[in-house]
Amino acid sequence: MRPNNIRQIGIVTRYELLKYLRGRRLLAIILLTVIISAIFLVVPPAIGSQYSKDPTDFVMNMLRFLGVLSILSATFFGADAIVSEFESKTGYFLFPNPIRKTTIFLGKFIASALVSVGVIALYYLIAVVSVQVIDGSVPANTGLSFAYALVYLFAILAVAYLFSAMMRSSVYSLILTFFTFFLILPIVDAVGEFAKFKAWFSITFASGIATDILRNPYPTDTVIATTAGRGAGSATAGQMISIAQYYPEVTVSLVVIAAYFIVALLLAIVLARRREM
Amino acid sequence: MNETEDPIVIEHLSKNYGQQVALNDLNLTITSGMCVGYLGPNGAGKTTTIKILTDLLRATSGRAYLNGTDVIRHPEAALEGVGAVVETPEFYPQLTPRECLSYVGKIRGMSSDAIAKRSHAVLEQVKLLEVADKRTGQFSKGMKQRLAVAQALLHDPSILILDEPTSGLDPRGMVELRDLIKELKKAEITILMSSHLLNEVQEVCDNVAIIDRGILLTYDSVENLSAGQEVTLTIHTLEPVSPQDFEVIKALQGVTSLKRTENNKLIMSLSGGAQEQSKVLREILNSGVNVVSYTPQHAAIEDAYLHLIPKGDH
Numbered sequence: 001m002r003p004n005n006i007r008q009i010g011i012v013t014r015y016e017l018l019k020y021l022r023g024r025r026l027l028a029i030i031l032l033t034v035i036i037s038a039i040f041l042v043v044p045p046a047i048g049s050q051y052s053k054d055p056t057d058f059v060m061n062m063l064r065f066l067g068v069l070s071i072l073s074a075t076f077f078g079a080d081a082i083v084s085e086f087e088s089k090t091g092y093f094l095f096p097n098p099i100r101k102t103t104i105f106l107g108k109f110i111a112s113a114l115v116s117v118g119v120i121a122l123y124y125l126i127a128v129v130s131v132q133v134i135d136g137s138v139p140a141n142t143g144l145s146f147a148y149a150l151v152y153l154f155a156i157l158a159v160a161y162l163f164s165a166m167m168r169s170s171v172y173s174l175i176l177t178f179f180t181f182f183l184i185l186p187i188v189d190a191v192g193e194f195a196k197f198k199a200w201f202s203i204t205f206a207s208g209i210a211t212d213i214l215r216n217p218y219p220t221d222t223v224i225a226t227t228a229g230r231g232a233g234s235a236t237a238g239q240m241i242s243i244a245q246y247y248p249e250v251t252v253s254l255v256v257i258a259a260y261f262i263v264a265l266l267l268a269i270v271l272a273r274r275r276e277m
Numbered sequence: 278m279n280e281t282e283d284p285i286v287i288e289h290l291s292k293n294y295g296q297q298v299a300l301n302d303l304n305l306t307i308t309s310g311m312c313v314g315y316l317g318p319n320g321a322g323k324t325t326t327i328k329i330l331t332d333l334l335r336a337t338s339g340r341a342y343l344n345g346t347d348v349i350r351h352p353e354a355a356l357e358g359v360g361a362v363v364e365t366p367e368f369y370p371q372l373t374p375r376e377c378l379s380y381v382g383k384i385r386g387m388s389s390d391a392i393a394k395r396s397h398a399v400l401e402q403v404k405l406l407e408v409a410d411k412r413t414g415q416f417s418k419g420m421k422q423r424l425a426v427a428q429a430l431l432h433d434p435s436i437l438i439l440d441e442p443t444s445g446l447d448p449r450g451m452v453e454l455r456d457l458i459k460e461l462k463k464a465e466i467t468i469l470m471s472s473h474l475l476n477e478v479q480e481v482c483d484n485v486a487i488i489d490r491g492i493l494l495t496y497d498s499v500e501n502l503s504a505g506q507e508v509t510l511t512i513h514t515l516e517p518v519s520p521q522d523f524e525v526i527k528a529l530q531g532v533t534s535l536k537r538t539e540n541n542k543l544i545m546s547l548s549g550g551a552q553e554q555s556k557v558l559r560e561i562l563n564s565g566v567n568v569v570s571y572t573p574q575h576a577a578i579e580d581a582y583l584h585l586i587p588k589g590d591h
């Protein structure tokens with residue numbers, strides 16, 4: 001008797017996790033997480049500097065690579081999850097079985113999400129234990145920060161799955177995912193700031209809530225008028241210029257991230273279902 | 278549901294890739310326990326048919342029923358009793374053959390006990406028991422093909438769909454797989470098998486379907502397709518055949534031509550089926566010629582194939 005869809009999702013998730021546990025990517029990203037954390041813990045004493053006495057500054061500093069680790073997790077565990085079944089012909093083994101393609105998709109997505117959550121959780125755990133040991137307390141909104149980080153992670157994972165369902169080549173899907181979040185959208189965010197336009201719609205801009213929520217009070221947008229010095233772009237020295245610094249609003253950002261997640265996931269499911277071998 | 282009880286029923290099945298027609302109104306019914314060879318040149322539509330039957334491709338129009346269930350509308354239900362090997366599948370390099378089998382066994386709802394027992398049995402059948410717990414990453418193409426056959430057999434399917442099943446196998450592997458298919462035939466499993474190897478099809482299949490450019494050209498028994506076809510046989514004799522004996526053989530009923538290629542070797546064309554071949558051999562022996570071997574140059578079915586598939590389609 002064929003198991004129901006929920007049980008089949010669990011079976012796919014289990015075997016996908018087994019593949020990740022035995023693969024090199026998980027080991028690589030765990031090592032990277034540990035190395036990044038170790039650098040923040042080892043370098044200050046090594047150069048005779050002191051750790052920050054403010055737990056919030058300490059944690060924000062340690063979580064500086066949160067975005068990079070999230071993007072790497074989405075790339076490693078999502079960007080070729082679908083396309084590889086077609087490209088490497090493993091689909092000939094899995095698909096001619098009594099299981100829906102949507103079920104396979106969801107099982108894979110849950111497995112990707114679980115390992116990615118594990119990576120981000122490890123990163124937060126190291127930061128939390130470190131700040132507790134060094135400063136004796138943990139910032140109040142660390143839990144909320146972790147929750148926002150996961151919401152962002154799920155959304156970019158969904159986009160990675162969308163690319164994976166669209167692309168014909170694993171390599172292209174991996175490159176597209178990484179550069180979309182690491183380069184293209186951050187450029188949009190930076191250009192927005194330069195042009196004094198708040199890129200609230202950009203998921204990478206919205207992801208700032210994960211670390212900004214640690215600050216008390218939550219930062220607000222600022223436009224600072226200042227005198228241009230030498231080498232200030234097109235402004236001549238002495239000319240008055242304004243510099244904008246925008247911060248994502250929590251509610252708007254959560255809606256934006258949720259929209260990316262829902263739209264990308266639904267589109268990815270439709271494309272994966274329609275895809276032929 | 279389809280009203281007939283035939284395990285494989287294909288009705289007006291078509292598949293287009295843009296302007297290109299891969300399958301054109303294909304109709305084929307395979308009765309229970311039948312082993313059918315599916316033949317045709319490259320690009321004829323064999324793999325397209327098999328991919329539609331295994332839900333890897335969507336049909337443009339038409340229906341395909343497996344054990345009475347429409348595979349286009351209800352693929353999960355239709356594939357429950359089906360084992361399939363499509364092309365040479367790859368396996369997840371991080372998993373062992375036993376884990377691969379366990380994966381599909383669980384998807385199919387088999388119990389852990391049943392999976393363990395059947396995995397052992399099918400891995401033994403395909404001679405992969407020794408590497409059952411080694412990861413598949415380093416497996417050769419032949420080993421992957423054997424594992425593909427094992428996963429197709431795991432759940433004791435009533436229908437087996439095989440796309441070039443001996444592809445990638447060494448000669449011993451080919452013989453073993455042919456023997457395995459013969460065993461499965463005894464168990465009344467319905468088999469649809471595409472192949473380029475005509476002698477293989479002639480050896481193991483009951484019926485043959487020949488397709489070209491998406492159109493089914495013929496569907497008949499191996500016997501009927503072979504009958505009436507001219508067969509070319511090579512006759513090796515112990516001593517050179519005398520001119521008198523040569524004339525006697527040439528005059529035998531059914532013999533259409535006879536050539537001496539070497540002292541002890543004759544090439545004979547013969548019309549008719551297996552009975553005629555047997556009768557001619559008996560008469561050659563009765564004439565006192567010492568025959569060492571009497572071998573068809575190619576499978577009888579090859580003639581039917583070559584007759585149906587125009588030159589240039591290969």
